[in-house]
Amino acid sequence: MAIIVNLDVEMAKNKISLKELAERLDISMTNLSLLKTGKVKGVRFDTLEALCRELNCKPGDILDYKAD
Amino acid sequence: MKTQSWLLATVRVLLTIFWYFNIVLAVFAFCVLTWKISTSDYTEFSNPVKYPLNPNTIQLKSLSPTVDNIVLQPDQAIIKMHLKNTFVRVVAAYFFFFAFEALVMSIIYQLRKFFDTVHQHTPFVYDNIRRLKITAICFASLTVLNILLGISSAIILKSNVKDMNLMNMVWHDSLIGFILGAVIYIIADVFKQGFNLQKENEEFV
Numbered sequence A: 001m002a003i004i005v006n007l008d009v010e011m012a013k014n015k016i017s018l019k020e021l022a023e024r025l026d027i028s029m030t031n032l033s034l035l036k037t038g039k040v041k042g043v044r045f046d047t048l049e050a051l052c053r054e055l056n057c058k059p060g061d062i063l064d065y066k067a068d
Numbered sequence B: 001m002k003t004q005s006w007l008l009a010t011v012r013v014l015l016t017i018f019w020y021f022n023i024v025l026a027v028f029a030f031c032v033l034t035w036k037i038s039t040s041d042y043t044e045f046s047n048p049v050k051y052p053l054n055p056n057t058i059q060l061k062s063l064s065p066t067v068d069n070i071v072l073q074p075d076q077a078i079i080k081m082h083l084k085n086t087f088v089r090v091v092a093a094y095f096f097f098f099a100f101e102a103l104v105m106s107i108i109y110q111l112r113k114f115f116d117t118v119h120q121h122t123p124f125v126y127d128n129i130r131r132l133k134i135t136a137i138c139f140a141s142l143t144v145l146n147i148l149l150g151i152s153s154a155i156i157l158k159s160n161v162k163d164m165n166l167m168n169m170v171w172h173d174s175l176i177g178f179i180l181g182a183v184i185y186i187i188a189d190v191f192k193q194g195f196n197l198q199k200e201n202e203e204f205v
Helices: A007-014 A018-025 A029-036 A045-055 B002-039 B087-119 B126-160 B176-202
Strands: A003-005 A063-065 B042-050 B058-060 B070-072 B076-084
Touching: A007 A029, A007 A045, A018 A029, A018 A045, B002 B087, B042 B126, B076 B126, B087 B126, B126 B176
Parallel strands: none
Antiparallel strands: A003 A063, B042 B076, B058 B070
């Protein structure tokens, strides 16, 4: 897919584990893991907002576009 | 929501009662059929027919001035006969018995499973689409079977009763099974849409 999820980079920058982030966002670890690996069809705005809040970043830091 | 839960629980209980009652009834009917066939060399056959003529029309008195010309007219009668238990007739009897029972039991079974998932608040699953489609086909097949039964009765009457006109036979050719089947099939399609939407929604984080 042309959309690349850079969640692992932002997580590493913030030194936060998947489990901790899932707890803070109040979503399941499975869903967060799927998001991290880019195996989801979409991200809700409220999830994206919570991610930006917890990781102190902008949506563009988490999501990127690279033409196939 | 409370009424809905109450209604769902009632439907589930009713379906469970129907399920077990139908099993008992089927076993009883099978025993009676087998016993009748094995102990007697004939079977009692009856079929409603129309009177070919309207011989004794009776005029009734009206109690109201707004109604007149009330007529009591004989319309239907029942032909009864003793049919010899030939191999073909025995096979036909068992065929119709098992076919009707299989369809009725399948409908009740599928509906029971369907209502179980509705009760568990997970109605949009692939199995329910399949269940509804099977139920729809069963309802339509019941009508087909009814038509076949009518044709069999007509053959018996035509080949055994002199001067029997098929136009005088009373046909139970209700198409309600086809309509019900079509409606349930459409509902199955709606469930398919719901299933796809739910799947898509689950793929969003």
